[in-house]
Amino acid sequence: MKKETLRVLLFALSALFAIVLLDQLVITNLKNSQVNIINVALIFFFCVSGMYLLLGLGGVLSLCSVTMLGLGAFVCGFLNTKLNVPIPAAMLLGALASGVLALFLGLLLLKLEGPCFVFGTIGVTYIGQSVFQNFAAFTGGPNGTGGIGKLVLFGYTFKTFKDWFPLLAVFVLLLILLLHRIKQTTFGRSLMAVRDDATAAYCMGVNVYRTKVVVFVLAGVLAGFGGSLYAVHNGTISASLFTFNTQLKFVIMLMLGGVMSPIGALFGTVLVNYLPELARFANSYLNLLYGCLIVLLMIFMPMGLAGILKEAVVRYRVQRNKQLPGDGGKGGPSDVVS
Amino acid sequence: MALFFQQTLTGVSVGLVYATVAMGLMLLLRAAGVMNFAQGNLLAMGAYLSFLFMEKLQLSSGLLMVILALAVFVAVGCVFCSVCFLPFKHAKWPQAMMICTIGAGTVIQECCLLFITAETRSVRPILAGSLSVGGFVIPYQYFFIFGAMLFMMTGLFFLFEKMYCGRVMSAAAQNKYAADLLGIPTNLTTMVTFCIVVCMVGFSGWLLAPVYRVSASLSNFQARAFASVVIGGFGSLKGAIIGGILVGLIEAYSTYFTTTYKDVVVFGCLLLVLAFCPQGIIPSGTKKEKA
Structure with missing residues (x-):
């Protein structure tokens, strides 16, 4: 066996062991609300990992992953509650819907460069925000969608948040392994080449536009899958989550953990989501503290x-x-x- | 017909505000290469400051208020520049600077909420009363907004097109390295640009306060400013102004057929412009002025 394969296997095994330990020792002792926060952070990591692929590997800053997350969640919720599609199929269809939207947007927007692309994605986020909040037939409007069924896998029903933690943790582990693998494929290398110098990559025979579109769709599918997980995990979805502010939070999660490292991004995600719980003593000064922290972190550890x-x-x-x-x-x- | 005039008037006056925010965005993007996500919070800060001076401290003299506000804006501009630009001059990831502006925006907003007021407040207009012509009513405050915005825009144009220091600033924005070689203090010009932008956006917030009331949600104007920058034509100040007014008009006229999907109309137009003419409506001049 190659040394690299061995290392990955070792990492996966130790991570599995850590998940079991965490589940038995930490999660069982936490309150339900705290477990919920951690689970949601793990779900958000799907979105953040898409942004890692885009920004960390591809150098493309996209500010519309939250729309993909929302679309995945609402498609999953809509299919399950209105059309009675079974949960696993609804989840996959949610991810697929986000992928299709990402393909369309990627083909349209990735021709643009620099700030124009960023402005375009900001526009998409605002459109998504408005549609999720007002299109009552599809999303339930301001009330959101409720009563989404429980996930049943191999005869085991995931009822409480504590049941969900091991499943989500294993998903995240698989995702990290996938991200690690992508970095070593031809696709990953051409992506990094595009990030470092698009002209040079083009001269070496990399199809810059197609590479960017593929990674955009991949990020969309990941975010959509995260969205459907969110819908099934919480049972209700409210449109107030999928706003531009949440998107900015995702960017902060990624940059805080480290834009070049999936594991760092995971830590950033959990930290940003758990911070309100940790800094409860600061109550009304919490946001001020948060803002100062972001500024200091970016200055001293970009x-x-x-x-x-x-x-x-x-x-x-x-x-x-x-x-x-x-x-x-x-x-x-x-x-x-x- | 009266409704049409009313909509046009609101559209243009809101559009002028978008235009100032968009111009600030453009100037910072050119001079510092930073996409400023605190622009909306700076606008809200102006409004909060007007509430502080006019209602809380009950200052009587207009001149004193303006001087005090100017001092605050310049101070904020200097701090903002030294926090969000100077540490990142040699950073590899331009995104770090952007995140830093998000953090700074949060700090500004929280300071306003904690130290000035946490509730939505109204401020009395600078010019009270209104003019009514054949069924539609124009508050005098709107005229004041028009006048002040036009004054600000012409001032800015004069500065950047005609005056020596403005040319120095555009030179520094266009090519930092060459400007450094010519002995232009690029750090200073960037800092001055930050101060000008903060003053401009802050005073527009001040003017808006009586119309939209003082609250943190004023920062939502920022998104429309992003749209105006693209629709008008990326890279030029003229484009930002025209884009801002266009976005204001689109938003005002969209109330004819929808009230809930205003955002969809505005940002849908943005996507259409990006898809069909990515240089914006005024592509000329972008080459010349592009950083």
Whole structure:
């Protein structure tokens, strides 16, 4: 077996072990509302990981993932409550609907460059926000959609939030492995080439437009699947979640954890979602604290938590190499995070 | 017919506000390369400041208020620049700067809510009374808004097109490296641009306060400003102004057939413009002025 495969297997096994430990020791002792916050963070990670693919690998800043999340959630809810489609099929169809919307938008918008594309996606988010809030026949309007059925997998019904945690954690683990894998495929490498220099990538034979559209659709499908998970997990969906402010929160989650690292992004997501619970003592000053924190974090660690960690590791290696001059400078400053 | 005039008037006056916010956005994008997501919060800050001075502190002299407000805006501009621009000059990810403006916007909004007022308040208009002509009513405040906005826009044009310091600032915006070589203090010009933008947006918030009341939801104007920048033509100040007025008119006329889907109409137009003429309605001049 190759060393890389072994490492991935080891990572997956230890992560599974960590999930079991977390579930048995931490989650059972938390209040239901706190478990809900963590589960929702894990669901949001689907959306954030799509943005990691777009921004971290592809260098494309898209501000409409929240619309994909919302579409996935509402399609799943609509199919289940109005047309009685069974839950697993409704979830897949929700993800598919988001993918189709993403394909359409990607074909339309990805021809544009820089700020124009960002402005276009902002427009999509505002349209989505308005439609979700007002299109009562589809989304239930201001009341939202309620009474979505429970998920039944292999005869096991997921009833409480605590039942959901292991499932979501395993999903997230699979997602992280998938993201890790994507980075090593031809597609992932061409994506990074597009990020670093689109012209050079084009000259090397990468179809820039198609690569961007594919990654946009992939991010849309992930966000849509996250949305349908959200719908089934909560049982009710309210349109007030899918606003531009939530989208900005997703960007903050990604940047806080580290735009280049899926695991960092996961930590960022959980942290941002759990922060109101942690900083309850600050009550009315909470938002002020939050704003100050964002500013300070961006100034002092623009690559997020993962970036700081990586830098520390590199510095440690450099120091160790200095102490052992015979080591041949392995892991030297050549891969310093810039 | 009266309804049509009324809609046009509201459209244009709201459009002028979008235009100032959009112009601020454009200037910052050119000078600092930052997409400012705190623009709406700065607008709201202007409105809060008007409430603070006029109702809470009961200042009587108009001149004193303007000078105080100017001082506050310049201070905010300097702090904003040194927090959101200077630390990121050599950053690899331009997105970090953008996130920083989101954080700064949250801080500004929370400061207003905590230290000035947490409730939605109304402010008395600067010019009371209204003019009624054949069935439709124009409050005098609207004329004041028109006048002040036109004054601000012409001032800005004069600064950037005719005056030496304005040219220096556009030079620094267009090519930082070359401007540095010519001895232009680029940090200073960027800071001045930030101050001008904060003053402009802040005073528009001040003018809007009597019409829209003072609340944090004033920051929603920002989204329309994004739309105006694109519709008018990306990269030019003229485009931002015309785009702003167009967006205001589209929004006002859309009430003829829908009230709930206003956002869909406005941003649908944005997507249409992006799809069919991505250079915007005024493509000329963008090459010349583009950063």
